[in-house]
Amino acid sequence: MSGEAKLIIQDLCHHYPDEYTGQSVHALEGINLQVYENEFVAIVGPSGCGKTTLLNIVAGLLPYREGRAMVDGVEIRGPGPDRGVVFQEHAILPWRTVARNIGHGLELQRVPKEETRRRVQEYIDLVGLTGFENRYPHELSGGMKQRVAVARTLCADPVIMLMDEPFAAVDAQTRITLQDELNRIVMATHKTILFITHSVEEAAFLGDRCIVFSRRPGRIKTEIKIDIPREQRVWKEMGTNPKFTEARDQILHLVRQEVTSDDEH
Amino acid sequence: MTSIDLQQTRRFRWKKFATEGAGRLIIFLVGSVILWALISAFLIERPDRYLPSPLSVVLSSADMLYKGSLLSFYSDTLTRLLFGGAVGILIGIPVGLALGLNRTVADMFYPLMNFFQSVSGIAIFPIIVIWFGNSDTTVLIVVLYTSFFPITFNVLSGVRAVPVRYIQAARTLGASRLQVVRDVLLPGAMPSIAVGTRLSVGFAWRAVIAGEMLAGRPGLGNMIFSGQELDNSAQIILGMVMIGITWIVLDHYLLRPLEADTIERWGLVQR
Ligand SMILES: Nc1ncnc2c1ncn2[C@@H]1O[C@H](COP(=O)(O)OP(=O)(O)OP(=O)(O)O)[C@@H](O)[C@H]1O
Ligand SMILES: [Mg+2]
Numbered sequence: 001m002s003g004e005a006k007l008i009i010q011d012l013c014h015h016y017p018d019e020y021t022g023q024s025v026h027a028l029e030g031i032n033l034q035v036y037e038n039e040f041v042a043i044v045g046p047s048g049c050g051k052t053t054l055l056n057i058v059a060g061l062l063p064y065r066e067g068r069a070m071v072d073g074v075e076i077r078g079p080g081p082d083r084g085v086v087f088q089e090h091a092i093l094p095w096r097t098v099a100r101n102i103g104h105g106l107e108l109q110r111v112p113k114e115e116t117r118r119r120v121q122e123y124i125d126l127v128g129l130t131g132f133e134n135r136y137p138h139e140l141s142g143g144m145k146q147r148v149a150v151a152r153t154l155c156a157d158p159v160i161m162l163m164d165e166p167f168a169a170v171d172a173q174t175r176i177t178l179q180d181e182l183n184r185i186v187m188a189t190h191k192t193i194l195f196i197t198h199s200v201e202e203a204a205f206l207g208d209r210c211i212v213f214s215r216r217p218g219r220i221k222t223e224i225k226i227d228i229p230r231e232q233r234v235w236k237e238m239g240t241n242p243k244f245t246e247a248r249d250q251i252l253h254l255v256r257q258e259v260t261s262d263d264e265h
Numbered sequence: 266m267t268s269i270d271l272q273q274t275r276r277f278r279w280k281k282f283a284t285e286g287a288g289r290l291i292i293f294l295v296g297s298v299i300l301w302a303l304i305s306a307f308l309i310e311r312p313d314r315y316l317p318s319p320l321s322v323v324l325s326s327a328d329m330l331y332k333g334s335l336l337s338f339y340s341d342t343l344t345r346l347l348f349g350g351a352v353g354i355l356i357g358i359p360v361g362l363a364l365g366l367n368r369t370v371a372d373m374f375y376p377l378m379n380f381f382q383s384v385s386g387i388a389i390f391p392i393i394v395i396w397f398g399n400s401d402t403t404v405l406i407v408v409l410y411t412s413f414f415p416i417t418f419n420v421l422s423g424v425r426a427v428p429v430r431y432i433q434a435a436r437t438l439g440a441s442r443l444q445v446v447r448d449v450l451l452p453g454a455m456p457s458i459a460v461g462t463r464l465s466v467g468f469a470w471r472a473v474i475a476g477e478m479l480a481g482r483p484g485l486g487n488m489i490f491s492g493q494e495l496d497n498s499a500q501i502i503l504g505m506v507m508i509g510i511t512w513i514v515l516d517h518y519l520l521r522p523l524e525a526d527t528i529e530r531w532g533l534v535q536r
Contacts, residue, residue, distance in 0.1 A: 061433050081439030091430040095452040095531045104448070105438040138532025156438050 003037035006160050006192045007058065012067030013217075014053055027053045029217035031067070035160065040186060040193045042203035044251060045213025045221075046259045051196045054218070055164050058194065059085045072159050081105055084158035088165045090145040092137050098148055099124065099133040105156025123151040126185060143174035150182070154189060163195045167202070176235050179205055187230045200255060204248040205238060212254045222254055290517060294510075317499040322506065325499035334488075339507065342473055342484035345401070349408025350469035354462055357413045361420025361461075362450070371421065378417070386411035386472045390479055404476035411472035415464035423457025424450050456528045463520055470512060 014028040027050040035041045043051050056062035057069055060079035069076045071083060084105075092101045100107075103120040111119075124130055127147040137145055146166060153161055167175045179202060186193065186206075197203050203210045207226050214221045226247045238244045282288035298319050305318040312318055317325075329335035364371040364378075386407045397403045427450055435449045451458075477486030485504050492500035528534050 059433075059437055061437070079433070079436040079439075081437070083437060085434070085437040087430055087434065089430060091428070091434040093431060093434070093449065093452070094533055095455070095527070104435070108435075108439045108444055108448075136531055152438070 003039075005034040006037050006039075006072060007033070007035040007194065008068070008070045008073075009033040009054075009058070010068040012054070012057065012064060012069060014050070014057065014062075014064055014066070016053075026217040028057075029219050031218070031220060033211065033220065035192060035194055037192055038190045040195065040206055040208045041211060042195045042197060042207030042209070043211045043213060044197055044200060044203045044255055045218060046215050046255065047198070049213045049216050049258070050218030051213060052164055055085075055162050055194065055196055058160075059083055059162055061085075081109065081156050082159040084153035084156055084161045086146075086149050086153050086161065086163040086166045088168050090137075090142075090149040090169075092145055092148050092152060094137050097134050097136055098129055098140070101137070101148055102151045102155050104152060109156070119155055123155045126154070126188065127151040127181065141174075142170045143178060146170060146178060147181070150185070154185070154191065160192045160194060163193065165197055166195075168198060175202075180235055182206065183230060183233045200248055200252045204244055204251055205233060205235070210247070210251055212251060213258075215258050221258065224250055224254075287517075290513065314496075314498055317502055321499045322503050325497070326503050329500070329503075335503075338484050338488050341482070342477065342486065343511070345404055345408055345476075345484065346466075346469055346473045349405045349473070350412045350466050353409040353412030353469060354416045354465050356409075357416035357461070357465065358420055358458065360413075361417040362424055362446070362454075364417070365421045365424025365454070366446070366450070378414070381410075382414045382418070386468070387475055387479075390476070394480065399480040399482070401482055403480050404473065404482055407476045408469050408472045412465040412469035415468060416458070416461035419457040419461030419464070420454055423454030423461075426457070427453030452527075452531075455531075456533050459520070459524045459528055462523075463516075466515065466520070467512075470508070474508060 009031050012028055012031040014026075016025040016027055018024055031054060033041075043054070045051055053062065057064045058071070058076065060076050060083065074082075076083075093104070096104065099120050102123055103116045106116040106119060121133075124133060127150055129144065129147055129151070132140065132144065137148065140148070146169075150166070167178050170178065183206065185191075195203075195206060204226055210224045210226060212221045212223070213219065224247055226243070228241065228243050232241065301316075302319050305312045305316045309316045313321065326335060329338075364374060389410060390403075390407055393403045393406050397406065431449050431453060432445055435445050440448060473484070474486035474489070476482070477484040478490045481487060485507055489501050489504035492498065492504065524534075
């Protein structure tokens, strides 16, 4: 990979203490991972293997003790605007309009009003919500809410964008549209993205690189490079793209190895 | 326009008037007064003693208006309500917020708060009278005390009910703790703040009336009380009607618009 590493994770382990039983849950073990500038890294793995744990640590929402995690060379200590997060359940604020949700990050950074308005409009247009600026979230569909969440994160201009199964809660048709759109957005903004998903197809469709996790305690099992130019990544044409089908089948095979029937949950 | 069209438009306007906002309120009030007049005129044996007619209540109010006592009673009572209630609510919101933010502090103060919440405003009345005499201060303290608890407990639970995801989202956008309070916790607690305010003002209203009666301070409560001593039922009913109408007006023009502009607009509650 060219460019510099934006996110560096070294020998990261995590144990959740369990206050009731006194035992702890071993969620992550010896994670080493680098995400480079403009790179889209997808993480797949069986349920409960520690994907969300990893993302929360990088987001600064979960303190860690073993190993290191750095963004732009700075050790992660708590949340910050350099790491934007798109959660599965959109988590946009119901009391803010679309425009004010998207501009929230800039507002918090005290960016001047005029510039905020300009940038907010830019991202509203980018995610296709033109005309909905003054609507409240309860007036939007699930897919539109998730677009607001993506635009909100992009607008704050983070060094790296973290996405935890962002499209898992929308219907299949909307999901395909959103995936196509995310591709277009990545091409337009050149963002660095760490993307977690359950869907092997989604990982193969979106990722420059796909990291496959083992069962808990989560370790990196393998990584697969998916060398398809962004311009070619359109769902209409993917079904017949041999590189895509090959990567998808390979990832699927690896994930299947991890999910055995006796501890599937 | 044909006459049928005209008729339909007229009927439509009438229906709109009857089912919305002020129109609905007026129809309800007029209907109640008519019903009251009928009961008083045909069902009650000695209406002047047991249920004076609307007309005699109006005459009594005209009399008191003329003497100047009605408006001064009314403004005394309203001042106590709004002042005591507002201070109670303005203290209650930050206290509830602080308790909602910090579990340790909340656990410490919760039993104490629970204790005093159960001791109603009327129950503390005698001790306040011993401290401050039969004064306006006494009435105000009881009103303030009474309005403090509903808002405080509601803000406390409202803050706790704000989804953690909203807080996390704001933090990852770069919000400081103070900004989280301003942008997430306060608006997120708005449904509970609205419920708490309604309860607080409602309780404060009762406390004012009861407080005036017990402390003998001039006002609506006292006017009702002395109506009984003077055997003046019209005066009693006049006081009751004014209390009720004041509440309806407060609710309609202060509390409801507040809710409509916030929690309803945001889709946090359905109407
Ligand atoms: N707050 C917590 N306290 C204790 N254990 C936890 C906590 N959060 C997660 N765990 C445990 O840590 C393990 C990893 O959880 P995590 O949420 O990271 O998995 P995941 O890979 O994101 O799963 P999924 O794909 O289902 O979202 C799980 O076994 C889970 O039960
Ligand atoms: Mg997860």
